Every structure is written in structure tokens, then in C-alpha cells.
Amino acid sequence: MINIFQVAYKNLLRKKARSALTIVGIALAAWVLVSLLGFNRGYEMSLNRDIDNLGFQILVTAKGCPYEAATLMLKGGTGLRYMKADVVAQISKEPEVDEITPMLMQAVFDPNKGESGGYSAYLGVDPATFPKMKSFLEFKQGKWFTDPEALEAVMGYEAAELEQREVGDPLLITEKNVEVKVVGILKRTGTQDDGTIFLPLKMVQKTFDKTDDLTGIGIKVKKEASISKLEDKLYQLPDVQVVSMSQVKQTIMTLVSTAKVMVFSIALIAILISVVGVVNTILMSVMERLQEIGILKSMGATAWDIFKLIWLETLILCISGGVIGAFFALGTARLTDVLIRRLLPYAPSGGLVQINPSLVLLTFGIVILIGLLSGVYPSWKAGRVRPLEAIRSQVE
């Protein structure tokens, strides 16, 4: 026996090249859709993880002080501003504060760095609080210093590569002529920590003659506490600026949203093109088969029967395209990752394109919807063909 599904399927086999090309078109649209939805999901996940990895949700700096090492370098190692160390005690009193860690950043010109010299950034951190807050930092070699005044250093992955240092090697702080011993080298994190040289806070304060000064205070907020409430209180402090990671995230998201709009426009265009392609293919095959459809109607097929047949053909095309596209997207997720990374102003570490089953299902849903919608017009047109058409053509 034979059913309508077989008839629809075998109808599509009649013009293999045309059906295949239409499927390719749909597969491309599905591929773009899955990849972009995956990106949408992955990017936010990675960004959130990166921000959690900063270890603190709020950074307090002296007003006008650059809070990123990169900015400091751009300014030629100058422009640092300081706040007094007693601010730490003041902030600690706030009930929302879970953990707090003081930092002092210093930059020194090193004539031996690169071809014409460069700046080295040193971050003085408190061995009692900083490692705890940044517990996700992993060591390639060695471990944290424990003595707040020791002449010891922990180097970020890239800093160690650049200076070609290993644990046990000496490291000279130029200008100050102080030699420290490398006690630890971090694994790569993909953040600015990679290029930083960490030193014990008190030792930096002493060496640079900034005994009572800090450049930054990292704050971890209690889980149930409101970040914005604490921010408001911190704004009341004189001469400090408050950098909230939720703000940073917001800024990055705003930057990325432009890129997102662009990629979603591409997806929309891809979908529109595939819809037009499907409508065109099915309409053409209907037009070519007018007489045959007339015969089917003379055999007792109702308008609805013909509508179903043509609709089914459209659906078969779309589902095949959708399946191929989704698998293709899964297979090329890494490649897509690389391509999208180039488009973005800021890309977090980790997988940017995260495809999961519900995403694939969503895409199938969209592709089937496309099929149903684009099949309506050709199917309706086919259903209206009168059996007489079959005979009319013979008079020609």
C-alpha cells in the first residue's frame, strides 16, 4: 500500500537537484540560527563566569585613578592616585561586606623590557585576604607568598613568559634596585592577571615609599546583600570612585549588543532568503504539476488532500534542512567561535558558542514553523486547481 508521506517524498525525488539545493538553503539558515542562538547563550555565560572570576564585585579606587593595568600602561605608568589605608577599616564596617582586600598598584619603567624599554606593573596584595578572594587562581609552579613583607613575587602566566622566569629565579624591580625571589607562577586565566606581577602589599608600600597608601580595594559582597545598596554607601565616601562589576558587565553587554544586532540581522536575512527559496521551489513544482494535480483531483482528492500533500512536501524539505543544519552547527561550533571572536569588541574566555539540546529543539521548532508558513501559499494554490486543468492542457 502507499501513503501520502511516500507520495510527497517521492515527488521531491523527481527534481533531486532542486530539492537538494532547497535543503541546503534551509540547512544554512538553520546552521546560522543554531550558531547564533548558541553564541547568545554562551557569551553571557562566559562573561558572567569571567566577572565572577574577578573575585570581587566592587572595586573602590581613588577618584581619577585608572583601575585597569592596561590604562595605566597607556598613561605611561603615571596618573596613579591614592587613598589612605584607613578607608579599608571604614568600608569593613558596612554590613554588606563579606570580604575586603587592599591593593597598591605601581608601574616602573624597565629599560631592558622589549626593544625600547617598557613598563612593568606590580600589584601589591595582602597575602591574608587576596588569595582567598581569588581562590580560582591556579598555580603552574609554586604558591602564594605568606609573609606580607617578604621580598617575594608571584608572576602571572604571561609576565613569567615575557621575563622568562621560573620559581626560584630572582626578579629585579628596576628604579628601586630591589631584588625579589619568584615563589609562584600562575596558570593562564585569560584576564589581566596574566600580565601582572604580584608582590606582598607591605613590601610594595615600603619599597615605593607609600606606607599609608592604596590604589584599590576589592570587595566581595555577602550573597544575600544588595550590591547597589552598598554602592550607594560607598559613593558617600570622599575622593573615591566605585567600579561595580555589574556596571562593567553592563558596559561590555552594551558594546556587544551592537555586534549582536548585526549577527541577528544576518540570521534574519538567512531565514528570509530560505523562506523565499522554499516558497519558490514549491510554487514551481506546483506549477509544473498543475495537470497532474488535476488528475489527482479527478481521482477523488479534495482540495484539502492536495493542500496536505504539498504542505507535507514543504515540511519534508524544511525538516531535512533543519536536521542537517543543526548537526552542521554542532560540528562547527568551534570554528564559529573563532569567527565570532573576531567580530566582537570584547570576548570573554571559554566557549563562546554553547549549543544545548533545548536550543536545537528551538531551532527545529523555528524551521518547522518556517516550513508550515512558507508552504501555505503554494499548497493553497495547488488545492484550488480544478480537475479540468488536466484536460485543458491537452487541447493546446
Added chain:
Amino acid sequence: MSQTSPIVLEAHDLVKIFHRGSEDIPAINHVSLSIREGEFVAFVGPSGSGKTTLINILGCLDNPTSGKLSLDGRVVVDEGRVLSESALTKVRRDIFGYIFQKFYLIPTLTVQENVLLPFTFYRKPGADAEVGRILKLLGIDHRKDHLPGEISGGEMQRVAIARALINRPRILLADEPTGNLDTRRSEEIGELLKGLNRREGLTIILVTHNPALANIADRIIELRDGAIYKESWSSNREA
């Protein structure tokens, strides 16, 4: 067929006018006729005589401008009042099987699948049991797994006839069924139709240019300018 067989198709004063611009072209001019169950009727006539238009109307594929048509005692068209499209679909599938000059087989379906195609949409009770018999009757059972591209034109027309017969129609409408076939194959199809009529008692309405084919019918109706010009009973007609 005998004079006492019930009338299966009755047409009264059928008129069909085509409009071309402001001009009215009468294609069918006051045609009345009745066909009895088991009859084999051939319509002949020169091109433009209206024979195809007439059997399209008789077969409910086209509507007359005026006149009345009854099938099996049921009025299908009466002075411009026509059944709904879905009711007409029922009439077509219950009463008629159609074959045309072109075979319209689906090239990617096998012979058997093509013959079974009407079942995709509608199955007359008891029709399933007929499949094997019909394939055998038409001499295509040994070809049932072949694709249409692998069989001859004559065999293709047999497949089309089998497809028309699968739902056990009361009347087989054949519009130039041998138009695409050479003389030998035409004769074969003629013999086949004759057999279906004589042995199976199938009512057949045929349109043809081919005098040899027309001659196997019991009754030959010659049309000219949309009207019945001459009606004759062939000599081989059974009493």
C-alpha cells in the same frame, strides 16, 4: 448491455458558451442524450466540434452554461445550479474513472504505486481486494515493480487505466486514450477497452479521432459545431 439496462447518465438540453472578449462562442449547442449502464459510446467529430467539451461536462469536470445533467438518477446540474466543489469531488470519485491522452504517471512511483495512488485520498469499500485482479486484467502485473520510465507507452496507458479502475467506477471516461500511441499499441488498448466493456460490463464513454477505435463502440455519436450530427449503432452490437 441491453435496452432494459438502467440509464446511468442523462443529459437534457446542454449548452456551453465560451466568452472570448465580447464574443460568445457556443461550444455545445442543445445536446440531449442518455447512456445506459454497460454501454460503450464513442464521440467522434472534427477538431472543434465540441466533443472534449461535452465529455468534460458529462464527467463533471466542467459546468454547462445551461441544461440539466443527472447521474445515476441524481441531478448534478440543473439550469446553472451546480453542486458544491466537495459534492462534485464525491460524484467524480464515486462514478467516474478518467483516462487521458497523456498518462500522468508519477515517474518516481512504481507501476503498482501509481495504480494505488487514488487510495492515498479515498478508498471505496472493498476496492482493496481488486488490486491484484486489475493488474492482471490489464496485463501489467509482471511490471508492477517497474518505474514508468522502464515500460512502453502502451503499458503506461494500461497503468493509467488500472489507476482509473482501482476505485471501481461506474463509468470510464476516456479522452483520446490512444492519441500518444502507435497503431499496434492503439489496437491493443482498443481490445482492452472492448474486453472491459463486454466482459466486465463497464460503461465506457470515449472521445477519439481514430475511426478504428471508434468502431469497437456500440454506439457512435458524431458531433459537428457542438451539436449531435449523426448517431449510429455499430454492426457488432449485441442485441
